[in-house]
Amino acid sequence: MTESPRRWRQLALLATAELLAMSVWFAGSAAAPELRTRLLLSGAESAWITSTVQLGFVVGTLIAAALNLSDVLPLRWYVAGCAMLAAVANAALIPANTFAFAIASRALTGMALAGVYPPAMKMAATWFRAERGLAIGAIVGALTIGKAMPYLLEGGGQLPFVAVVAVPSFAALAAALLVALWFRDGPHAFPARPFSWRLVATVVREPLLRRVTGGYLGHMWELYAFWAWIPTFLAASFAAQAAGRFPAASPPDVATAGVWPFACIAIGALGCVWGGRTADRIGRVPVVRTALLVSGACCVLSALAFGGPRWLVLGICLVWGIAVVADSAQFSAMVTEIAPSHAVGTALTLQTSLGFLLTVGSIQLVPMLGAAIGWRWALVVLSLGPVAGLWSVRAAGGPRTQTSRWSQRT
DSSP states (O other): OOOOTTHHHHHHHHHHHHHHHGGGTTHHHHTHHHHHHHHTOOHHHHHHHHHHHHHHHHHHHHHHHHTTHHHHSOHHHHHHHHHHHHHHHHHTTSSOOSHHHHHHHHHHHHHHHTTTHHHHHHHHHTTOSTTHHHHHHHHHHHHHHHHHHHHHHHHTSOSOHHHHHHHHHHHHHHHHHHHHHHOOOOSOOOOOOOOOGGGHHHHHHOHHHHHHHHHHHHHHHHHHHHHHHHHHHHHHHHHHHHHTSOOOSSOOOGGGGTTHHHHHHHTHHHHHHHHHHHHHHHOHHHHHHHHHHHHHHHHHHHHHHTTSOHHHHHHHHHHHHHHHHHTHHHHHHHHHHHSOGGGHHHHHHHHHHHHHHHHHHHHHHHHHHHHHHOHHHHGGGGGHHHHHHHHHTSOTTOHHHHHHHHHHTO
16 A cells, blocks of 8 residues: 655644644643632633533534534635634633633634644644554644643643643744644545434444443543542642642642643643554454553552652553553554544544533533542542443453454454
8 A cells, every 4th residue: 555755744834733733722721720829710610611612622523513514614724724723813812801711712722623623633644544543643742742731731720821721822823824824635535424413323233332432431530530630630639749638628739739730731741642553453442441441540540649759650541641541542453444534523422522521521520529539539439430441341252353343354
């Protein structure tokens, strides 16, 4: 199979743009301590600053799918325009003087990002037939680093609130320029497949798709809550170690965790690349099962190590950060390989929408548990996701049979 020699250059450009654009996703979360003080927010309202981005993303993906935007519009202009909109919507958080204003800013940011992330995977796939798992993994890896960037800015403890929000907005504008000026679609373009909710029944009737979607939901229950609350968990653990006892249930200043939250999230890029390369060689199911098993184990171990030596807590959380996202792209890739060709768009939209809706629940639940039982145990509830995911992708009729069947489709 002959592949274009330009594909790696285009993938690098697209990954860079994805990293820059996605830096606005958690800008509100990184700025939450300042927002809590300025807007007098409760713990639940602070959690909605993060959750609303998820809901906006779900609404954005449904609108894009219903209108078939990624097929109707030129992809590079579509992505560039949405990146610019995300930059403006995120910057609107700076003058926000009410909770409603802040929520509107985050919702619009999520809706705009729905036109950046999903189309970017399709754009990368137009350059790759062989090594497509690695290519999509690279995009998700860049996304992971991008989402960690606001924590790096906030964790340094030197930048004011305006900079923590404005720098990601400027990064998203730079992403728009990169895509608009230099990206071009590859030779493996996809035929248009209009979205239709009438195809949902076709998708739901397919047992393998139900299992893959179930695994993806377990993965999503854990992923975004880990990304949102690992700064607070680390800060609480470091405070416990310094005090020689477990601190009160109220969340500490996340800035005390320094740049480690950034490291624990951004290191997931290594997991994405490993997941893509390994899945291309041995199949996707072994990769997702390994990632779910390791991330679930780290979730439990993090609670046991809480308040202990920093090297131990950080070591567990860094491994967790690698494993928690390593399976993300492969769940989507499995859907494209299993779904009937005329229902791929519907299957991906259904999977993504359900997954991001579920993240709202886990993001809201974790700080409630932190206030009720302390941050040592607050993240343990996320281990239910990997457990449910492993159960869902279990082999029907034996692990060798099912794994072989899915592996042969890669």
